[in-house]
Amino acid sequence: MPTFRYRAYLADGTDESGLLEAATKQDAARDLSKRGRRSYYLAPTKTDQSAARPSSFALFSQKVKPERLFSDLSVLLNAGFTIDRALAAVIASESNRARQGQLQSVQDLIVSGRSVAEAFASLPAMSPTTVALLSSGERSGRIALVCQKLAESYQASARRKAAIIEALTYPAFLLIVMVGALFVLAAVLVPALEPIFEGSTSDKPLVMSMLSSLRNTFIDYPAVFPLIVLICLLAFLGMSQSARVRDLASEALSKTPLLGPLIKRTAVARYLQTLSLLLANGVTMLDALKLAGDTVAQAGLRPHFADIKENVANGSKLHDAIASQPLFEKATVSLISIGEEANALPAVLERAADMLQMRVTSQIEALLKLLTPIMTISLGFVVGSLVVSVMTTILSINDLALK
Structure with a gap:
């Protein structure tokens, strides 16, 4: 079974690090959440990472495309999906492994208890303003509308x-x-x-x-x-x-x-x-x-x-x-x-x-x-x-x- 290295905060605010065995990274995040750990770092050990390392030819296509991401999310959220289920559907439709891994990390952070804004902030294509808009949409319960507006903005720019x-x-x-x-x-x-x-x-x-x-x-x-x-x-x-x-x-x-x-x-x-x-x-x-x-x-x-x-x-x-x-x-x-x-x-x-x-x-x-x-x-x-x-x-x- 794959081994994951994690660093997490405990309920009293102290820091803890260690190794955890789980079938997938998402399972590892859920396990930590059940044990009262709020992870801020979760990654496979070096042995597991080497098999999933992207080739150098894929470096130019690794960034997530915001216009497509927010367009898909807005459709799924308006259809009644929760944010984690919507992300799972987007991940399943993504053919690029590098982008798939980035989106999986975002989903793992949300499942482990992080806010939507904090999770999306880990993506290199996200600007501070986009993160702020997601945070405001999450607080007001209008995350679907925010995703729709972000998709329209990115699509117009493209x-x-x-x-x-x-x-x-x-x-x-x-x-x-x-x-x-x-x-x-x-x-x-x-x-x-x-x-x-x-x-x-x-x-x-x-x-x-x-x-x-x-x-x-x-x-x-x-x-x-x-x-x-x-x-x-x-x-x-x-x-x-x-x-x-x-x-x-x-x-x-x-x-x-x-x-x-x-x-x-x-x-x-x-x-x-x-x-x-x-x-x-x-x-x-x-x-x-x-x-x-x-x-x-x-x-x-x-x-x-x-x-x-x-x-x-x-x-x-x-x-x-x-x-x-x-x-x-x-x-x-x-x-x-x-x-x-x-x-x-x-x-x-x-x-x-x-x-x-x-x-x-x-x-x-x-x-x-x-x-x-x-x-x-x-x-x-x-x-x-x-x-x-x-x-x-x-x-x-x-x-x-x-x-």
Whole structure:
């Protein structure tokens, strides 16, 4: 029978560790719970772990997908399943062993007495805001609704990413074709034209000189281009792991003419949506304002939301605190003011968030529709410039022949 190593709290708060034999990890968690132990660590011993260790090829697919997880859970919970039974059904439908193991750990924690929020916090894909929403839903008995809202949020984000990737596919293909055309011109056309200019007093055209330099660099230092690509890739991966670099990039994007307003409206919509859900689940206003402010990914925008919390803590009404910040539009402030007076703040905040989100979605779709023709015209202009330069070179050859 497999052996599990555990660490747990006793009823008097003391800590206990040891080994436990059980058929499965879930059985071990139940056994500890019956014995009055609240486990905070439960794992197979090394001998048992080696057989279940995932291969290195599966490292890129180990994270649980939140949009699918919460979508399945919301359906099952609304159908009357308890959270542990719903998780068991999700685990049974999961084909990836690594993700299956992570979800099994969550179920084991819930069975052993942990709260839903604490159990889900062990997943690497869970943000602090998601954990806070689950905690508020558990306290208010609205965990199914919270899972549904989380699923909708994650699915909307996934759809936006897919739309952006799809819109960028054709321009990326054109860019690759253009780079290939440059290498063909440098490797085939330039060597055929260069001998004509040897011994001549006429200078080579600028574009031809640039293509010639590109060809010579590629011949003399063939490893230079792959090295540049590798360095750029490593630099991108390194910067993407740095929170400081991400904050700087996000702040720079928020100041751009087209993307800036979209980023700000998206942050405001997410803030209002989270605030609505937290207040509806019984979280106090100050705690909800703090948690909603933490959902904002842009470091440059966080002080505005922190000021709202500070003003409310000092006695201001929510709509007055929001009106003092430049991020919020007058229509949004007016709607929140009406909701506050009518004591229907959660519903009004959700409506305001939906209105902002619909506006952001329509603007993103319009930009994506314009992106492909803009990129096509821009790349066509570059290619056309190259063709004109080559034709100028050919005409200059005729001038040399006449001389």
